Amino acid sequence: MMSHPCMKSLLFLLSTLCLCSSHSASRPMRFSAYLDPLQQFHLQWDHDSKEMITFELHVQSTGWVAFGFTTHGELPGGDVVIGGVLPDGNMYFSDWHIVDEETIVEDESQDYQLLSMTEDKTSTTITFRRYFQTCDAHDQPITGDTLRVISGFGPDDTIDFFKGKLIKRSLFFLLYLDEAHLNTPSVYHIYDLKLDDFAIPEDDTTYACTFIPLPRVKTKHHIYKFEAVITPRNETMVHHILVYACGNASVLPTGVSDCYGAEPEFSLCSQIVVGWAVGGGSYMFPDETGISIGTPRDPQWIRLEVHYSNFDLIPDLIDNSGIRLYYTxxxxxYDMGVLQTGLYTFPIHFLPPGVESFNSYGLCNTSQFDELNGTPVPDMNVFGYLLHTHLAGRGVRGVQYRDGKQLRILCEDNKYDFNLQETRGLKEVVTLKTGDEFLVECRYQTLDRTSLTFGGPSTLNEMCLAFLFYYPRNNISSCMGYPSIQYVAQELGQTAADAMEGMMAINLVDWDNETAKKAEKACKEVDQVVILKTIDEVVVNETGFIRDIIDTEPAPCKNIFNNDPTSEPEMQARYQAATTSNALDPKATLPFPTSLFVHLGFTWLLTFSLFVV
Incomplete structure (x- = not known):
């Protein structure tokens, strides 16, 4: 194995040649996305029950192309494949990892299998595959988390990776349903819920609310799809859009006002119908369910909430953003509903400053669902979810318990990205029964903050929420918990007679890692108050406590050419061996006669890779 030296820019030509025919993926791929605003990188992908994922990358370049993953968006630790077609028609393709901002090293274990590669006068298309979890410590695992993708290309086949055009984007790969495989009705109508010529204030945070009737229909219809409609050039201003159903007995105001300001009537209606946040796209419900409109039981009006973040205080912005509904x-x-769960946002939620990791918890105890609903609540079949925090959020997961025992981690994103908040479908429908508990855990990082962060509506405040999409619908709109802030203050050496004094008391704490851990422990061990609310704003309180979370065991890794799983100890041994054998010599030099190709020590044998399936 040839050790490649540290160089300010890696400059080499790949010379592994093959005389072979291409092998294409056997079926059309269900999912796709452009990776850059100029649409020079188009990615398609699909995955199967064997935890194999196949990619097809189409790049507007006839030079080298690259694709892979990074841990948090930074280059070091990145896992990429690099390939292309030489002028004589021969191909090269290899699996690499990025050591630092100047060094890239070829993997000893090659875990991406090339399926086909073509080039025309303007572009290159590469199809390849790998397992979710390879047995190479240098490969990023593909999980149910948000992944940071890196892609790149150069003008020709002289590879200078760090000087090529590199694009980074967050994507979620483990999708299970796409619109092409769902039932689009033969008859449908479109209806927009939007603001009309709203002047965005010169303020960092604005919550604009108005009340709008739902479509007037004489018979029952189902809303089966929704999408955000954002006013052009205001994309960076609109943080989220929520649609809340109002009880039919509600007395609603007119006009547009601050949702949570001096006019409390503009915060009426709390049952989520649909929601969109930064990075989200359109969402079509599964064929089994839709949002019912047109019956006496269905809401007739909604509250539209649009959250703007105008941090640059840009003047004279007019907005007409909102949500587009498709109904049939x-x-x-089944009629569907949305249950809002998590940590009751304010004023109890807080985060210490300057910490690498801090967990917050919000509990939903469903034991009073039947009483609050008025009739027994049918089993809730959860098919999708939307996770939500603000800028400090790094991970969110929702955990289901029954009879005091953990059933499953129902939804999670351990690499949460504020800029990619989207409704995601579950692989299988999960049943939530009355009496179950549902815990939402949010992990935060506040290394860039010098003062406490409180829960609240601003993007600079925090939230910890999970919206569960389910059927059949019931009357419960939200189920959220919060800890006793007085207890937390007392555990930190302060005194507090009520919640307000508790919030003031923790402001007096001298925060460091030790006090942050004490606060986290106190928030987890104290009983939670659980607030349940219906569409008609009926509220009851419940209690509960935070149970431990049992982490899911990682799946065994797989080798692309040998399907025998590898255990965790074996993976650790491989990692230690890899970090030792691939140590780079910073004093080494790489001679590069410009008339010769540099042969790589472990580049793929393309003839082999194209014919082994």
Whole structure:
């Protein structure tokens, strides 16, 4: 194995040649995305029950192309494949990892399998595959988390990776349903819920609310799809859009006002119908369900909430953003609902400053669901979810318990990205029964902050929420918990007679890692108050406590050419061996006669890779 030296820029030509025919993926790929604003990188992908994922990358370049993953968006630790077609028609393709901002090293274990590669006068298309979890410590695992993708290309086949055009983007790969495989009704209508010529204030945070009727229909219809409609050039201003159903007995104001300001009537209606946040796209519900409109039981009005973040205080911005609904008379079997869970946002939620990791918890105890609903609540079939924190959020997971025992981690994103908040479908429908507990845990990082962060509506405040999409619908709109802030203050050496004094008391704490851990422990061990609310704003309180979370065991790794799983100890041994054998010699030099190709020590044998399946 040839050790490649540290160089300010890696300059080499790949010379592994093959005389072979291409092998394409066997079926059309269900998912796709452009990786850059100029649409020079188009990615398609699909995955199967064997935890194999296949990619097809189409790049507007006839030079080298690269694709891979990074840990948090930074280059060091990145895992990439590099390939291309030489002028004589021969191909090169190899698996690499990025050591630092100047060094890239070829992997000893090659875990991406090339399926096909073509080039025309303007672009290159490469199809390849790998397992979710390879047995190479240098490969990033593909999980149910948000992944940071890196892609790049150069003008020709002389590879200078760090000087090529590199694009980074966050994507979620483990999608299970796409619109092409869902039932689009033969008859449908479109209806927009939006603001009309709203002047965005010169303020960092604005919550604008107004009340709008739902479509007037004489018979029952189902809303089966929604998408955000953002006013051009205001994309960076709109943080989220929520649609809340109002009880039909509600007395609603007119006009537009601050949702949570001096006019409390503009915060009426709390049952989420649909929601969109930064980075999200359109969402079509599964064929089994839709949002019912047109019956006496269905809401007739909604509250539209648009959150703006105008941090640069840009003047004279006019906005008409909102949510577009698609509805049809072709009915589905079930009416759906949305349950809001997590940590009751304010004023109890807080985060210490300057910490690498701090966990917050919000509990939903469903034991009073039947009483609050008025009739027994049918089993809730959860099919999708939307996770939500603000800028300090690094991870969110929702955990289901029954009879005091953990059933499953129902939803999670351990690499949460504020800029990619989207409704995601579950692989399988999960049943939530009355009496179950549902815990939301949010992990934060506040290394860039010198003072406490409190829960609240501003992007600079924090939230910890999980919205569960389910069927059949019931009357419960939200189920959220919070800890006793007085207890937390007392555990930190302060005194507090009530919640307000508790919030003031923790402001007096001298925060460091030790006190942050004490606060986290106190928030977890104290009983939570659980607030349940219906569409008609009926509120009851419940209690509960935070149970331990049992982490999911990682799946065994797989080798692309040998399907025998590898255990965790074996993986650790491989990692230690890899970090030792791939140590780079900073004093080494790489001679590069410009008339010769540099042969790589472990580049793929393309003939082999194209014919082994």
């Amino acid at each position: 008379p072709e009915l589905r079997p």
